[in-house]
Amino acid sequence: MHEVRLDLVGSLQASGPEFVKAHGTENDFVVLPDLDVALDLSPVAVATLCDRRAGLGADGLLRVARAGALVAAGVLDELPAAVAADDWFMDYRNGDGSIAEMCGNGVRVFAHYLVASGLVSASEFTVGTRAGARPVHVWHADGHTADVTVEMGPVRLTGESKADVAGRTVAGVVVDVGNPHLACVVEGLDKPALDALVLPDVVAVDSDVFPAGANVEILTPVHEGAVDMRVVERGVGETRSCGTGIVAAAAAALRGADGAAPRAGALTVRVPGGVVDVEFSDGSATLRGPSRLVATGRLTAGWTTS
Numbered sequence: 001m002h003e004v005r006l007d008l009v010g011s012l013q014a015s016g017p018e019f020v021k022a023h024g025t026e027n028d029f030v031v032l033p034d035l036d037v038a039l040d041l042s043p044v045a046v047a048t049l050c051d052r053r054a055g056l057g058a059d060g061l062l063r064v065a066r067a068g069a070l071v072a073a074g075v076l077d078e079l080p081a082a083v084a085a086d087d088w089f090m091d092y093r094n095g096d097g098s099i100a101e102m103c104g105n106g107v108r109v110f111a112h113y114l115v116a117s118g119l120v121s122a123s124e125f126t127v128g129t130r131a132g133a134r135p136v137h138v139w140h141a142d143g144h145t146a147d148v149t150v151e152m153g154p155v156r157l158t159g160e161s162k163a164d165v166a167g168r169t170v171a172g173v174v175v176d177v178g179n180p181h182l183a184c185v186v187e188g189l190d191k192p193a194l195d196a197l198v199l200p201d202v203v204a205v206d207s208d209v210f211p212a213g214a215n216v217e218i219l220t221p222v223h224e225g226a227v228d229m230r231v232v233e234r235g236v237g238e239t240r241s242c243g244t245g246i247v248a249a250a251a252a253a254l255r256g257a258d259g260a261a262p263r264a265g266a267l268t269v270r271v272p273g274g275v276v277d278v279e280f281s282d283g284s285a286t287l288r289g290p291s292r293l294v295a296t297g298r299l300t301a302g303w304t305t306s
């Protein structure tokens with residue numbers, strides 16, 4: 001009995017990497033600092049860690065490393081547009097282990113982690129993503145909360161498409177925010193009706209329009225400068241918030257008569273996990289909202305298996 005206990009203590013001491021559990025408007029993430037890019041983030045390992053029963057549970061995973069180190073380790077083929085080798089890079093993975101180009105809530109949480117951990121001491125800096133560089137402004141950050149604005153870059157509205165959601169066919173706008181979205185403004189939909197929708201884990205989208213799949217947002221029309229939105233994320237299922245989806249939804253809700261993204265304008269987007277503000281200027285968007293660091297800990301040495 002005594003020896004078994006000693007073995008257990010020994011094996012916990014030789015345990016695996018540090019993690020932080022965090023969320024942005026309840027879109028939750030496991031943050032894994034991996035400055036030497038030593039971790040093998042296989043899809044199975046990521047999916048296991050993000051599983052809400054077999055793992056820590058999260059919508060996605062954010063590996064923290066410098067962009068140059070990820071290129072040297074072969075995780076990235078090359079530096080994405082406007083990303084410097086020295087920039088901190090958000091290596092984002094969806095909860096099913098797939099890789100996505102961008103995550104708007106993730107960038108806020110990532111910036112918060114960098115400041116709270118002391119890796120960055122400035123309030124303005126650039127976060128690298130697979131969709132390119134995303135400048136951030138950290139208005140406030142402590143060990144638990146932060147308020148962060150992310151420059152989300154150009155938002156492109158490239159057409160229209162449809163999907164079957166909750167027993168009806170909904171029409172939406174095809175939006176590129178670095179990752180693909182179908183943003184559906186449903187005429188006559190109010191918050192109680194939105195809340196009552198039974199959304200599936202996966203929404204089938206037109207594969208000719210979205211060869212790599214899409215995130216699907218369902219939202220009310222604009223009322224008093226705000227909309228209510230729910231989202232089914234590619235590679236995750238329904239989440240309580242999605243930053244890129246919020247920007248896509250705002251672009252669809254505010255689009256001009258020419259069908260293009262708004263050149264200027266602002267919108268508050270309410271999601272099940274909170275409230276986020278979007279502003280358009282010159283066809284590019286900013287996203288401002290909260291981040292919360294919830295817990296820190298260590299994975300066990302066998303964390304990559306269920």
Ligand SMILES: N[C@@H](CCC[C@H](N)C(=O)O)C(=O)O
Binds near residue numbers: 060099100105234245
């Ligand atoms: N939750 C994210 C989006 C994450 C990526 C998405 N599921 C995809 O596959 O494109 C956000 O806050 O933007």
